[in-house]
Amino acid sequence: MSSIFTVLYVAIGVVLLFGAAIFVHEFGHYWMARRCGLKVEAFAIGFGPKIFGWTKDGIEYSWRWIPAGGFVKLPQMITSEALEGKGDNEPLPPVSPWAKILVAIAGPFMNVVFAFVIATVIYFVGLPVLVNPSIIGTVDLDSPEGKLGIREGDRIVAVNGEPVRTWQEAQTISVTARTNVLPVVVERGGKRLTFQLHTVVHPEFGLKVLDLNPRDHPEVMDVVAGGAGEKAGLQRNDVVLSFAGVPVASRDQLIELIQKRGGQTTEIVLKRGQEQKTLSVTPQADPTTNKGRIGVLLGSPNVYQVIKPGPTPWAQVSDVWNKTVATLSALIHSNQTGVGVKDLSGPPGILAMLAAQLNTDYRLALSFLVLLNINLAIINMLPVPVLDGGHIMMSIIERIRRRPMSVRVVEYTTTAFAVLLISFMLYVSFNDVTKRFRTFTDMFRGDSKIEQQETKPITSP
DSSP: OOHHHHHHHHHHHHHHHHHHHHHHHHHHHHHHHHHHTTTEEEEEEEEEEEEEEEEEEEEEEEEEEEEEEEEEEETTOOOOOHHHHHOOOOOOOOHHHHHHHHHHHHHHHHHHHHHHHHHHHHHHHHHEEEEOOOOBOOOOOHHHHHHHHHOOOEEEEEEEETEBBBBOOOOOOHHOOOOEEEEEEEEEEEEEEEEEEEEETTTTTEEEEEEEEEEEOOBEEEEEESSSHHHHHTTTTTTTEEEETOOSHHHHHHHHHHHHTTOEEEEEEEEETTTTEEEEOOOOOOTTOOOEHHHHHHHHEEEEEEEESSHHHHHHHHHHHHHHHHHHHHHHHHHHHOOOGGOOOOOHHHHHHHHHHHHHHHHHHHHHHHHHHHOOOOTSSSSSSSHHEEEHHHHHHHHHHOOOHHHHHHHHHHHHHHHHHHHHHHHHHHHHHHOOHOOOOGGGGOOEEEEEEHHHOOOOO
């Protein structure tokens, strides 16, 4: 596929898939509002100025420029002029709290339904799974892990009670765990052994991870003449074991680490033949982005195997639910986990990740859409004014008080939280653009490989 068609395919696909997630959410509100007899003034996908719109049956439908959400304008519900604009002040009959609650719940409910529909499609078409087995590489027998009995070739099958099959899964669980000592189950010779391992905090990530070396590492395929890599002494066929003290399990991870160290002299540990070498390299900083690069071609592109049939819809949604809850818990207990707002992605990062998955394989994009829909459902149910959970909370208060809340109090509260929400979105979006530039360069890079052979789903340990 030529580059121009790739760009068009990814761009159109992202708009359609992301728009679908927003559409089903807002359609849930719209459908339930019509069923409950509420007046609907507007149905919009996105925020900000209109791209185009039309009016039918007294309802204004529109697409707007900021693809970070959407709204159904319901004057009988809790509203915010900061998001939806001013109404026409037409006197309307009141709506019962139960009707408001049903309308608020309908949006997240539709996202969950949509997630199950997509997960069902994935079950039949199969799911590509990254081949990056969680097999442990070199172990220093004098290290704490070595003294406990961890050995090279052990395969990690569970961390903190959760099954894993890749290094990414093992380290993700380590990051979100609320303790720095984790039970790790390894498989050796058909037997399973459990070890209590301490995590370490790497300065490059600012997050805690298992202090273990992966078996598989990226390889230097070529060295650019005059580049930082050649000056440091890197050679073809060198295997990169660690960079800046971080064990390297994949090429993408190494590139991300290098980009963070522009202009900074950094230790890189290599395996050359049977020898292990430690060199110092200073990544050249890009004058525009300040991202580092060392002028080498790295091998071992991402390889995926197709599991067909894919995981069951329930298994997919349950997995996403568990990961989302774990992430929220890690944020709430950031003093224990180290996970903070800085580690979240806003709309630009979400769109970029969706584009990167779509560019690799449409089934990965569908899997990401399951994640996105469940996240939308959970986040919108948080009891925060301006979110659906806030609508529910205020409707419950109205029911308990047996009279509507003050319009002025509701409007001021909702508008204040709307401003906070927009500010938060702008902050995480700024982080996306300035700190995660790598994700955007991945959007149209097509060097991942989907293996044609199909395998059965891996059973959990």
